[in-house]
Amino acid sequence: MRYAHGGGLTPREQEKRERVRLQAAERFARGEKSEAVARYLRVTARSVRRWRRAWEQGGADALRSAGPxxxxxxxxxxxxxxxxxxxxxxxxxxxxxxxxxxxxxxxxPAS
Structure with missing residues (x-):
């Protein structure tokens, strides 16, 4: 993450996070459980559950980055x-x- 000049993720970091979400979508389609997906992708189960809800409502397109x-x-x-x-x-x-x-x-404070 970067915060020095305005916060948020750089475009490269946004692309990387989008790839992770799309990998999660592939695993959702295979029927994998959220906890297993979180472990494999090294993200929190909470994030994966949020992504799964979005995926169920809008498919993989719902997991694409909306931009900055x-x-x-x-x-x-x-x-x-x-x-x-x-x-x-x-x-x-x-x-x-x-x-x-x-x-x-x-x-x-004194050290």
């Missing part, structure tokens, strides 16, 4: 600009004062 939950709001160029500004802010003298003030209000 949302589109990224910033373009790659905007992310790069934001990261450059963040790095420059971290190295500025103001940043040192801000970190010092924050640490005074929010002390970290």
């Amino acid at each position: 939950a949302s589109l990224e709001r910033l373009s790659r160029v905007q992310w790069e600009q934001l990261e450059r500004e963040w790095r420059s802010w971290q190295t500025s003298p103001r940043s040192t004062r801000t970190r010092y003030a924050y640490s005074r209000c929010h002390p970290t």
Whole structure:
């Protein structure tokens, strides 16, 4: 999973999860029990039961990925600009004062 730039799964990870769900559909068609499918695919039985309900209602197509939950709001160029500004802010003298003030209000536990 990735969370740094907006959360969720990458397109590659979404494809991988879809393949797992479609493998589950093949096993449902063979009549395998949910627990056996979960064990074989190394996923939770709860997920397999949810997939089975969807498969029973709509077949394998019901297990296909619906795509990303949302589109990224910033373009790659905007992310790069934001990261450059963040790095420059971290190295500025103001940043040192801000970190010092924050640490005074929010002390970290002693190790």
